[in-house]
Amino acid sequence: MIHFIDGQFLAKDSLTISIDDRGYYFGDGVYEVVKVYDGELYTAEEHFERLSQSATKVKMTIPYSEQQLIDIAKELVKVNGIVTGHIYMQVTRGVSSRVHQFPNPEVAPVVTAYAVHNQRPMKTIENGVGTIFVDDIRWLRCDIKSLNLLGSVLAKQEAFEANCAEAILVRDGIVTEGSSTNMFGIKDGIVYTHPASNLILNGITRRVVLRLCEENGIPVEEKAFAPEEALAMDEFFMTSTTAEVTPVITIDGKAIGSGVPGPLTKKLQEAFARQIPVSVAG
Numbered sequence: 001m002i003h004f005i006d007g008q009f010l011a012k013d014s015l016t017i018s019i020d021d022r023g024y025y026f027g028d029g030v031y032e033v034v035k036v037y038d039g040e041l042y043t044a045e046e047h048f049e050r051l052s053q054s055a056t057k058v059k060m061t062i063p064y065s066e067q068q069l070i071d072i073a074k075e076l077v078k079v080n081g082i083v084t085g086h087i088y089m090q091v092t093r094g095v096s097s098r099v100h101q102f103p104n105p106e107v108a109p110v111v112t113a114y115a116v117h118n119q120r121p122m123k124t125i126e127n128g129v130g131t132i133f134v135d136d137i138r139w140l141r142c143d144i145k146s147l148n149l150l151g152s153v154l155a156k157q158e159a160f161e162a163n164c165a166e167a168i169l170v171r172d173g174i175v176t177e178g179s180s181t182n183m184f185g186i187k188d189g190i191v192y193t194h195p196a197s198n199l200i201l202n203g204i205t206r207r208v209v210l211r212l213c214e215e216n217g218i219p220v221e222e223k224a225f226a227p228e229e230a231l232a233m234d235e236f237f238m239t240s241t242t243a244e245v246t247p248v249i250t251i252d253g254k255a256i257g258s259g260v261p262g263p264l265t266k267k268l269q270e271a272f273a274r275q276i277p278v279s280v281a282g
């Protein structure tokens with residue numbers, strides 16, 4: 001596979017990363033994952049706009065415009081022949097000896113990206129997944145898509161050890177989001193999700209789903225809810241670039257609603273499938 005590093009497209013084996021890269025020492029950087037359907041980037045503008053915003057929030061300047069980043073991603077799709085898959089791109093603050101404060105004089109950020117072939121996760125999309133509640137021990141700027149993912153890594157591992165697909169994070173008695181997903185509950189026909197704040201990543205798929213709710217006349221309340229309220233929902237689902245709209249059928253081993261993907265979740269899945277290329281919509 002061909003990767004991108006600092007202006008060059010290179011085979012993975014021939015590229016080098018410095019051990020002094022601040023991404024390696026501190027997780028000092030930001031990233032994006034962009035889905036590819038039928039050889040086309042999906043919601044690319046939104047993803048690269050969020051990448052710029054994440055960079056600005058951590059006081060980094062990406063040496064490419066959003067359009068240039070899109071062009072790099074498109075080139076990776078092309079040279080790697082990606083039909084269905086995704087692009088991963090990260091930007092670190094650059095290479096410098098290990099001191100916490102920003103390098104002075106400033107160094108150039110390191111931009112790397114690669115492409116992955118993978119199919120849509122139809123099995124989990126159709127059947128749903130099990131989840132567990134896990135304490136949200138992350139920092140207070142979860143709105144930044146930062147490379148610092150240790151809180152998410154530990155939560156996801158806990159979920160996997162419990163034979164579950166995802167951890168539902170709980171901070172101060174409130175469900176925030178998943179370790180790598182946004183969480184939604186449905187009660188009496190209303191879709192509930194945590195408001196976009198510093199406590200969650202405002203997912204691009206979350207935004208797509210909120211738009212689809214509006215277009216389909218499904219009422220939404222961006223309102224935080226407690227774990228007990230989550231357990232009492234009629235339906236529950238999670239969203240992300242790779243998981244799309246995945247039903248959550250159990251939390252902590254307890255069935256949500258009737259324990260199978262619910263009708264409104266299915267309606268949203270169908271609406272989601274209608275706005276991706278027909279050839280992959282299934």
Ligand code: PLP
Nearest residue numbers: 180181182201203204205240241
């Ligand atoms: N929340 C967190 C913590 C994430 O890491 C992610 C994606 O990786 C999401 C939500 C979903 O965001 P998106 O829909 O943009 O993939």
